[in-house]
Amino acid sequence: MHELGIVFHVIKHLEKVGEEQGLSAVRSVTLELGEVSGVVGEYLTDCWKWAAAKSSLLQASSLQIVTLPAITYCTGCGRTYETVKYGRTCPYCASEDTYLLTGNEVNIKEIEAC
Amino acid sequence: MESFKILEIKESVFADNDRQAAILRQELQEKGIFLLNLMSSPGAGKTTTLLRTIEALGAEFPIAIMEADIDSEVDARAISNTGVKTIQLHTGGMCHLDADMTRQGLLGLDAPAGSLVVLENVGNLVCPAEFDTGAVKNAMILSVPEGHDKPLKYPLMFSVCHAVLINKIDVLPYFDFDMEACKAYIHKRNPEAEIIPICAKTGEGIDIWADWLRQQVHAWQAPRNNKF
Known part of the structure; x- marks a missing residue:
């Protein structure tokens, strides 16, 4: 399952941070998910509950998800537009020569810890 | 009572895997090992194509295969019958391999210098495309019965692959598969992709x-061979 792999990566990274910074408990973890990252927030939260329970650092933590908007750039006319609304074809000039500027992110933004 | 504080992490989940993958590629270059990451949906013909590839190139390079599956060993058994070195990796429910799992597989496989190693990734067109395994090149197999519209539905997979094999061309007369449209869809997302129609069953195109x-x-191993 896709989301489980992401959760394992996050936990591995945060346990390393916890060790480096001498943290004893994490209360909340904030992830940024791009609108078209293909990661389902609900699944991620379920996986998090299951996997974080096995980590002494993270067992009491909650997962917060911030959604980042998806924006596509059109090479044809140089304008940007909302990816989710218009897809890969530019709504201004109908060019298909477009690429995603933002919206594919899966980032660990911040944690609240002591 | 200890007070909680906010710690900025600002780390992309994929960034760490990308770093691991880059390190693994460097190590492979030093050892002169070429790693191919082979992807497809379940049933597109990865194992049969591999058997044909072993027939075609087995005399030129030591070949070794890593089979990644959620469970079972059927693929590893089919491959090991050819006498080629093989290892079965179980992802334990996960839908893809990452660079760290690939490294562990390579350790277990212990392929000699100069080898061609193929990672047969988990059958899936979504997740394996997102995690760099550390492979030198990515290839994927699309089979005719899956339909020519797949490059539109799974664009990321087609954009990360250096080669796209279109398999099972022997059944083209029975399916509404538009080969030219399929090639155009692939090149729209990935102009550099090498598209090779094959039939693993009959050997056509292999x-x-x-x-x-x-x-x-040869290109990957050249810098190393030139030193001697």
Whole structure:
């Protein structure tokens, strides 16, 4: 399952941070998910509950998800537009020569810890 | 009572895997090992194509295969019957391999210098595309019964692959598969992709695939061979 792999990566990274910074408990973890990252927030939260329970650092933590908007750039006319609304074809000039500027992110933004 | 504070992490989940993958590629270059990451949906013909590839190139390079599956060993058994070195990796429910799992597989496989190693990734067109395994090149197999519209539905997979094999061309007369449209869809997302129609069952097109793969292996191993 896709989301489980992401959760394992996050936990591995945060346990390393916890060790480096001498943290004893994490209360909340904030992830940024791009609108078209293909990661389902609900699944991620379920996986998090299951996997974080096995980590002494993270067992009491909650997962917060911030959604980042998806924006596509059109090479044809140089304008940007909302990816989710218009897809890969530019709504201004109908060019298909477009690429995603933002919206594919899966980032660990911040944690609240002591 | 200890007070909680906010710690900025600002780390992309994929960034760490990308770093691991880059390190693994460097190590492979030093050892002169070429790693191909082979992806497809379940049933597109990865194992049969591999058997044909072993037939075509087995005399030129030591070949070793890593089979990644959620469970079972059927693929590893089929491959090991050819006498080629093989290892079965179980992802334990996960839908893809990452660079760290690939490294563990390579350790277990212990392929000699100069080898061509193929990672047969988990059958899936979504997740394996997102995690760099550390492979030198990515290839994927799309089979005719899946339909020519797949490059539109799974664009990321087609954009990360250096070669796309279109398999099972022997059944083209029975399916509404538009080969030219399929090629156009792939090139729209990935102009550089090498598209090779094959039939793993009859062996048609395997020579073209073997030529492409041989070239990639030689190019990767050249810097090392030139030292001597």
